[in-house]
Amino acid sequence: MAINSDIVSIRQGASAFDETNVLNETGHKNMLHLIHLRWLAVGGQIATILVATWGFGIQLPLFNMLAVMVCLIAFNIGSHLRWHEERVVSNRELFLAMLVDIASLTAQLYFTGGINNPFVFLFLLQVILSAVLLRAESTWLVVAITTLCLAFLSIVNKPLVWPLNSTYKLADLYATGLVICFVLNAALLVIFITRIGRNLRAGDAALASLRQRAAEEEHIVRMGLLASGAAHELGTPLATMSVVLGDWKRMPQFSKDPAMLEEIEEIEGQLLRCKSIVSGILLSAGETRGESSSKTSLNEFFESLVEEWESSRPAQYFEYTNSIDEEFTVAFDSTVKQMVFNVLDNALEVSPNWLRFEVSKNQEQLFLTVADQGPGFRADILEQVGTPYNSSKGRPGGGLGLFLVMNVARTLGGTLTVNNRKEGGAEVVIALPLNAMILQENKSP
Known part of the structure; x- marks a missing residue:
């Protein structure tokens, strides 16, 4: 029983590890979204400086503003280089990245009128992004920090120097700035919240799939x-x-x-x-009775498999095709044989008059195809292939065959594909990674 509990513990540990990887991948994608948003912020700042200076003749502290912009560009380049290689992004690192954005925005607003600058509402963008990307405690910390920044800018700032001969009214420019700020906030929120939401939904779907897989593997154990x-x-x-x-x-x-x-x-x-x-x-189950996997050729293994299956089953017409010409030395255990037997037995049950088993390969995968002339799979069964007790045969305990086959194939690094043939009947294709099964002596150095 200790061994059995160890197996369950290992599977639970592997499941937790997979979930951590999914969360890390989601965090990595969110960090890349922040990097892209930061490049847009740099472009927007450059455009705003050019319009304010050349279009309206406003005197800006260009040296200070460009210094802040250079620091932001350097930080973004460093972030891009780091997160291009590093895949694990924590909540703390996302929080620190957002603090840099808040500090940059605060510095630019300090040099351009402080709270009187209509672009001060860009702080709302940071708060909303933090609510989506960060944990609750980090989000409230961002709210507190942006509030302090606003309070600071309302007291300490560098007023804009307005040209004396300007034909533009300050109130009109402020209203125009508010409209532009609203459009920027709305557009950026729609674009990036949609992307981040899609990313989070994909992560949730991946987590749900992993948990379903863990439940299925526990069922198999x-x-x-x-x-x-x-x-x-x-x-x-x-x-x-x-x-x-x-x-x-x-x-x-x-x-x-x-x-x-x-x-x-x-x-x-x-x-x-x-x-x-x-x-x-x-x-x-890993408890041999004096037998073990032995080396054999790929073709010899399947010839023996077909001979054993055909000699003990009442198939009226069984067609076997092997299109692999090369000889590869392999070491299959009984799991692969039982997996193929399971698919053949299921096909024989619905199509006793005709059955075909085909072995083929490409450069990377080995394909085992079983075709029959039975009634095929219903649409609802095809949508849930590989789930336990998903069967159209209507008997208790049915539907475990393909469930076990899919999990064995997945354990070996392969996949299971099921579809209905145009000629009638069903076709099951097991794809297994070829390199993982061929012994090293076959591979070129």
């Missing part, structure tokens, strides 16, 4: 433990039956009866098959 326990329990009666059948074969009343001997040998054959199934269950 429990099924594996149940199967392993059942296999252990079956071992003793199977061994007893084998001994009894051996004794029967030596008994005179049976050894002299050819018909009875034939039936006993048939039972022994089925008993050996039961033992093989039990061994496969234990091997899949």
Whole structure:
């Protein structure tokens, strides 16, 4: 039981690790959005300085404003270089980045009239972004800091020097500035809040998918433990039956009866098959019965797999195609075989008259395709392929076959694709990474 609890703990740890990666990826994308927004801020400041200086003749402290802008540009370049390589972004780092933006805005407003500058309402943009990007305590801290900045600018600032011969009224320019500030705030909020919201929704969807996967894997662990326990329990009666059948074969009343001997040998054959199934269950659970994975060629493995499956199933017409010409040395365990058997068995159940199994590959993946001439999958079943108990057969416990196959394929780094054929019937394609299965001796140095 200690081993079983360790397995569950490892899976829980891996799930937590995956969730952390998703959160980090979301934070990284949000940091990139802030960097893009900062470049827009730099462009907006340059445009505002040019319009105010050349268009309205307002005297601005250009040296001080350009110094602030150069510092902001240097910070943004450094941020871009750092976060291009670093993928983990914490709430604290997002908060510090926003503080730099607030400090830059405060400095520019200080040199351009303080709270009398209509662009002072850009502080609202920082507050709204913090509410979306940061934790609650950090957001309230941003509210407090921006409030202090506004209070500071209302007391301490450098008044704008208005040209004496100006034909523009100050009130009209202030109203125009308010309109421009509103348009900027509205446009930037729509653009970036939409992007950030999409990013957060994608992160939430990824987290939900990971949690669903963790629940499915826990379900598989429990099924594996149940199967392993059942296999252990079956071992003793199977061994007893084998001994009894051996004794029967030596008994005179049976050894002299050819018909009875034939039936006993048939039972022994089925008993050996039961033992093989039990061994496969234990091997899949990581508890071998003196058997282990052995090196074989890719084509030889599938030839043996097809021969074993076909000899024990009542398929009327079974078509096997292998389009792989090269010979690769592989070391498959029984998991891959059981996965293919599961798909073939499901196809045989709905299409006993015709079945096709095709093995092919490209440069990166191995493709195992099973096609049948059954009724195919309903649309609602196709939408939820790979979820447990998702079956159209209507029997208790149904729908676990493809669920197990999908999780085994995913564990091996592959994928499962299910669709309906135009000719009728269904097609299941298992794609597995080729490089992960070929032994190193095949790969060029």
